[in-house]
Amino acid sequence: MQSTGNISIHAQNIMPIIKKWLYSDKDIFIRELVSNGCDAVTKRKLAQPDADVDYRVTVRADEKAGTLSFTDNGVGMTEEEVEKYINQVAFSGAEEFLKQYGGEGEEHKGGIIGHFGLGFYSAFMVAARVEIDTLSWQPGAQAVRWTSEDGMSYSIAPSGREQVGTTVTLTLAEEEHEFLHAHRVREVLDKYCAFLATPVYLEIAGEEKDGTKEAGKEEAADGKAEAPKPINDTHPLWLKNPSDCTEEEYRAFYTRVFHEFEPPLFWVHLNVDYPFRLQGILYFPKIKQEFGGMMEGPIKLFSGQVFVADNIKEVIPEFLTLLKGVIDCPDLPLNVSRSFLQNDGYVRKLSAYITRKVAERLTGLFNTERENYEKYWNDIHPFIKFGCMKDETFYERMKDALLLKTTDGRALTIQEYLDANREKAENKVFYASDAQIQAAAIALYREQGIDVALLDSPIDVNFVSFLEYKNHDVRYSRVDADLSGLKAESAQEEALDEGKLQAMFRDALDKPDLKVTLESLKNETLPAMVIEEEQMRRFRDMSRFYGGGFAMPSDVHLALNRRCPVIAALNGREADENTLMICRQIYDLAEMARQPLEAEAMGKFIERSHKLLALLMQ
Known part of the structure; x- marks a missing residue:
C-alpha cells in the first residue's frame, strides 16, 4: 500500500541553502552515495558473516534515460527503516550539516573539511527526482520503493525487488547532465573512491549493446570480453x-x-x-x-x-x-x-x-x-x-644532519665545516650564493685553504639568518661581504695616492658619496672588489624574495687592490676620458663578480669593452 508524507517543515529552507554552499563541490554526492553503499555492505558482512555474496557497489550512468544509479548488495532496509533512516536520521544529518555553515561568507563555505555529513541528501543537489528501491536482508522482509522529487515530500510503496540490497536512482536535473558522461563519473570516482574497501564498478548504459567496450572491462586475447574490473583498489x-x-x-x-x-x-x-x-x-x-x-x-x-x-x-x-x-x-x-x-x-x-x-x-x-x-x-x-x-x-631532530655543500663538491655538516676551518676562520662559515658569478672571490678563499659553502637556493636567503638565530656563536658571511680574510698578511705596499684614486672613480661613476678604499689583497691580478655589508645585503635579498614594493639602498664600498698592476698604473695617469672609461670597466667587472648587471648597465659594459679593444689595437 502506498503512503505519502513530508520529511520536515524545515526542508524547504534547507535544500536551497545546501545547493548554494556546495555549488562548486557538488560532485561529493557521488562520494556520499557510494560510501553509503559501502557502509551497507560492511553491515551485512557483520550480520551475515557466513553469506556467500560477491559484495559490490555499482554505479550506472544512463544518458538516454537521464539517470545515475547506485546499487549495493548490502543489508538493505525495511519500510520502517526507510522511515527512520531516510526521513528522520538522514535528514537530521542534513540539518546538522547546515548548522556548520551557519554564517555568511567564504570562510563558512570552506569551513568544513571535505563537506562530510550531508549523506543521502546530497543527491538533491543534482537530482530532480530520487528513488530508493530496497530489500532488507532480514527473513520475510518486503521490498519497498521510496520516491521524492524535491527532498521535502515523499511516497513509499511496495516494490518488486528480489535481490537484497539497495538501489538509489537519481533522475538528474537538466543542467547536471555532465554527471551522466562516463569520463566525468570516472573522474569523480577516481578522486573520492579509488581506495574504498568494497569493490566499486562503473557501468555505462548502451555500451555493452552497441559493441563498444563497457567501462571496467578488458578485452581478452581471444577477443572475448573479460569480467568487469572494479575501478578501485580495495587493499591499498x-x-x-x-x-x-x-x-x-x-x-x-x-x-x-x-x-x-x-x-x-x-x-x-x-x-x-x-x-x-x-x-x-x-x-x-x-x-x-x-x-x-x-x-x-x-x-x-x-x-x-x-x-x-x-x-x-x-x-x-x-x-x-x-x-x-x-x-x-x-x-x-x-x-x-x-x-x-x-x-x-x-x-x-x-x-x-x-x-x-x-x-x-x-x-x-x-x-x-x-x-x-x-x-x-x-x-x-x-x-x-x-x-x-x-x-x-x-629542527631539534635535524640540526646535526644539516649539510653544507662546498664549492668543491663535498658535503659537510655545519660542525664538520667549523672543525675543518677552525684555524683560519673560527666559528665562521663563508658561503657563495652563485658559484659562477662569485668565482673570483671563491678562488681567494680556496687559495687560503678555506672551504666555501654553496647556499644558492631561494630558501637560503632566510635560512642563513635562521641558523644565526639558533646559534649566536656562528656567523655566516658571503664571500664578497668581508675583506678580513682576503688581505695580504705582510706585503710591501705601493705608494699610491688614495685621494686621487677615490676622486677618479667617484667622477667616473658619477657617485660622489661612494666609499673607495685601497687594500692589499692576496690576489695580485684582481683590480677591485665591490663589498656590501652582510646584513644590509640580506635585508635587500629578503625584500626581493618577498616581492617588496620598495627598493632598499645598496650600501656598497669599492675596495681597490693596491697590489694589482692595473691600479698602480691608474695612479700615474691623468683623469682623461680613456682613464675614466677604464675605471668604469673595473667597477663593472667587480660588480659582475657579485651579482648580474642590470640590462642597461650590461649594454654599456659591452659597448665600453668594444671601445677598449679598439684602443688596444691602435
Whole structure:
C-alpha cells in the first residue's frame, strides 16, 4: 500500500541553502552515495558473516534515460527503516550539516573539511527526482520503493525487488547532465573512491549493446570480453605491513596516485594503532629547483579509505606538504570546522607523530646511509630547511644532519665545516650564493685553504639568518661581504695616492658619496672588489624574495687592490676620458663578480669593452 508524507517543515529552507554552499563541490554526492553503499555492505558482512555474496557497489550512468544509479548488495532496509533512516536520521544529518555553515561568507563555505555529513541528501543537489528501491536482508522482509522529487515530500510503496540490497536512482536535473558522461563519473570516482574497501564498478548504459567496450572491462586475447574490473583498489599499499612491501610496489603506487613517472627518492611508511590509528606513505620527490623547490605535494588525506581532501594544513604540518603521500586516519573528526581541528588535542598529537616519523627517517638515512643522504641532499634540502624554520621540534631532530655543500663538491655538516676551518676562520662559515658569478672571490678563499659553502637556493636567503638565530656563536658571511680574510698578511705596499684614486672613480661613476678604499689583497691580478655589508645585503635579498614594493639602498664600498698592476698604473695617469672609461670597466667587472648587471648597465659594459679593444689595437 502506498503512503505519502513530508520529511520536515524545515526542508524547504534547507535544500536551497545546501545547493548554494556546495555549488562548486557538488560532485561529493557521488562520494556520499557510494560510501553509503559501502557502509551497507560492511553491515551485512557483520550480520551475515557466513553469506556467500560477491559484495559490490555499482554505479550506472544512463544518458538516454537521464539517470545515475547506485546499487549495493548490502543489508538493505525495511519500510520502517526507510522511515527512520531516510526521513528522520538522514535528514537530521542534513540539518546538522547546515548548522556548520551557519554564517555568511567564504570562510563558512570552506569551513568544513571535505563537506562530510550531508549523506543521502546530497543527491538533491543534482537530482530532480530520487528513488530508493530496497530489500532488507532480514527473513520475510518486503521490498519497498521510496520516491521524492524535491527532498521535502515523499511516497513509499511496495516494490518488486528480489535481490537484497539497495538501489538509489537519481533522475538528474537538466543542467547536471555532465554527471551522466562516463569520463566525468570516472573522474569523480577516481578522486573520492579509488581506495574504498568494497569493490566499486562503473557501468555505462548502451555500451555493452552497441559493441563498444563497457567501462571496467578488458578485452581478452581471444577477443572475448573479460569480467568487469572494479575501478578501485580495495587493499591499498598503505594498509600492508611495511615489511611485506617491495620497492617496486612503492614506486608503482606512487606513479598511479600522483601520475609521476620520475621515481621518488625514498619514502616513509606510517603504521600505528596506538594512541591513534594512522596509516600512510609519505614520498620524498625530486623537488624541482627551477621553481624554487617549494611546490606543494600534495598529501592526500583519507578517512577509512575515503578521500577527504589534499593538504589539510590543520592536520598535516605545512612544511610536509612539500612531500607527496597518502595518510589514512579513520578516527579523524570530519564534519567539524577547520578552526576546531587547529585546537584539537588529538589532531596535534597526530601532527607531531607524523613530523617525528619523517625526521626519524631522515636522520636514520643520515646515520646509516650517509653517502645516499648526501646524494639526495640537493633534492631534499629545501624541504628540510623549510621544515626547520617552521617547526622547532623538527629542527631539534635535524640540526646535526644539516649539510653544507662546498664549492668543491663535498658535503659537510655545519660542525664538520667549523672543525675543518677552525684555524683560519673560527666559528665562521663563508658561503657563495652563485658559484659562477662569485668565482673570483671563491678562488681567494680556496687559495687560503678555506672551504666555501654553496647556499644558492631561494630558501637560503632566510635560512642563513635562521641558523644565526639558533646559534649566536656562528656567523655566516658571503664571500664578497668581508675583506678580513682576503688581505695580504705582510706585503710591501705601493705608494699610491688614495685621494686621487677615490676622486677618479667617484667622477667616473658619477657617485660622489661612494666609499673607495685601497687594500692589499692576496690576489695580485684582481683590480677591485665591490663589498656590501652582510646584513644590509640580506635585508635587500629578503625584500626581493618577498616581492617588496620598495627598493632598499645598496650600501656598497669599492675596495681597490693596491697590489694589482692595473691600479698602480691608474695612479700615474691623468683623469682623461680613456682613464675614466677604464675605471668604469673595473667597477663593472667587480660588480659582475657579485651579482648580474642590470640590462642597461650590461649594454654599456659591452659597448665600453668594444671601445677598449679598439684602443688596444691602435
